[in-house]
Amino acid sequence: MKMFLKQTSIAKRLAYTYATAAAIVLSVIVIGLYCIEISEINRYQKAELQNRIVLLEHILSETNNLQAWQNLKHDLQKITPPNSNIYIRIQSQDPHYNFEAPFKVSDKLIPQSNGFAKADINGKEFRILSRIIPPLGTRPQCVLSIAVETYLNETEDFLLDLAFIIFLVLGIITIAFLGWKIAKSGLQPVDILSRHAQELSPKNLSARLPNTHLPDELSGFVLSFNGALERLEESYNRLATFNSDVAHELRTPLGNLIGQTEVALSRPRSKEELEEVMHSNLEELERLRTIINEMLFLSRADHGELATNLKSASLAQIVKETAEFLEVILEESEHCLNIQGDAIAQVEVNLLKQAITNLITNAIQHGTKKSDITVTIKPEETHIKVSVINHGHEIPETELNKIFTRFYRISKERKNSVSNHGLGLAIVKAIANMHGGEVFAQSQDGLITIGFTIPRHHHL
Amino acid sequence: MKILLVEDEIKTVDYLKRGLSEQGYSVDVAMDGLDGLHLASTGEYDAIILDLMLPSMDGISILQNLRPSNSTPVIILTAKDAVSSRLEGFKAGADDYLVKPFSFLELLARLQVITRRSKNKEETHIYIGDLHIDLLSRRATRGNRKLDLTAKEFALLEVLSRRRSQIVSKTIISELVWDICFDTNTNVVEATVKRLRAKLELDGEPKLLHTIRGMGYMLELSA
Structure with a gap:
């Protein structure tokens, strides 16, 4: 049943549910009605018997001699012809005062006391009411019994049952059908949505499901579905531009390699010349390797890979060690680096060093020459904020969101692209994400702040 | 092997x-x-x-x-x-x-x-031409000239001299000198090598520290 329900349509499912509910409710009603009907019939019959017996009882109780009895008997004979459906019997010790019509019934079937009884007579069910009539004059005490066939013989009983069953079945079928119809019409917006959804494809990424004239229950769903489409479109577009950027980024070193090698081989060269070409090729190849490795790293982060080798470490210590590594280039560019604050966090030290290296290198490359660079480590309620602050040209708000995009460069011209593939900040973002953190960027009053957060308590 | x-x-x-x-x-x-x-x-x-x-x-x-x-x-x-x-x-x-x-x-x-090949002997003194490196007192002299090296410059010299006549890549240098195990896209190693070379090779002295383009660096008396 469960399997069945799972596969079928909502409309059918609702119809089945309605039918089941209807079956239960209708059965209760039908059984109730049936009981009421039966008791009504019984009550009516008893009342009828009572009415008749009251009349006879009155006449019989006033009969005080044989003459009057003969008259009564004569009258009784008249009202109980052989095909009569009323049975009357008067019985006493004196055989003169006995009467039974229209047929004979065995004594033991007739009760000898006041009250109702039922008995099977000649295969038919009879309801019997008896009264004891006290003696008067020469007439002895008599037992007056009057019986009628119960209205419900077998056939009538069966017909009544059948009527109820037909009523029940028809009711269930009608309600199931109506339920199916109602569900169908109620679900019509879903059909429309499904037709719209079928038209969605990578070719028209900006298509959305219509959100007008929808019932409340569906508009929420459509809203979140459209939100998901929005995000998909965004990441699809990002991927598409990323792919073309990758191809472009790889094309330059590849072109150099092919060209240089072709030129070198086009005529005889000295050993020194060939060596020079090989060295230069090696440099280009190293560049290719770095780009590929970094892109693979980014794609791993994209697939949700998390930092695994987590250790409790002082972030200020990590920044200090990174600064020691960068000391030479900081000195050469005449930047002074300050570290403020500290916090202990669960981090993969190597990854964090890489993120901080990239942030400081970025500050050196894009910041004002000979200015201070400050790294602040600020523990907040749920996370720790690591910011690298440098003096530099204001970055417009619209550009700020893009600086973590792969291959993004603030100035369109590519300066010294050997040491900068435009992936540095994208890697910072990937590392923050791998630790369950986020990146942020601000530009205010000539100060550029770029940094990332690390959760204070790492749940993995 | x-x-x-x-x-x-x-x-x-x-x-x-x-x-x-x-x-x-x-x-x-x-x-x-x-x-x-x-x-x-x-x-x-x-x-x-x-x-x-x-x-x-x-x-x-x-x-x-x-x-x-x-x-x-x-x-x-x-x-x-x-x-x-x-x-x-x-x-x-x-x-x-x-x-x-x-x-x-x-x-x-x-x-x-x-293969534990490089760990065959714990050297304490290394001589390359007139360059003498004392790994215990962490001092280096060339001829009679005492080299005034920073800690990192000495560490670089040590890494190169322990692998003398072998090409040592920038990756390995970053790892052994600074404990940095990733592609940094910086010219820290180049800059440090440049500084070391300036102190190591004065005008007229034979070249010791060679750049092998695209591969790394090598410490050797003559190229």
């Missing part, structure tokens, strides 16, 4: 075999998994270089069949760079792990580490 190379890509086999032979290793090659397992379990090798994706039997299965009875050090080569596949390799008993594309120098350095 005998090495088994299990790799099915002909070009890779070609240059690795040539490069390793020129470094004085004797190299056996197996080009599919079953051959590799057979050679590895019957031959006596100082190290095994094992590709993961191989015909007839993959690298992890070879490693699982080999361990624990055979404890020859194994370096895994692979194009897969997921943490899970790295863990799988180490769990199966690999000693080191290199992701393609890797540099040949890197492979050489890792080989030296796992």
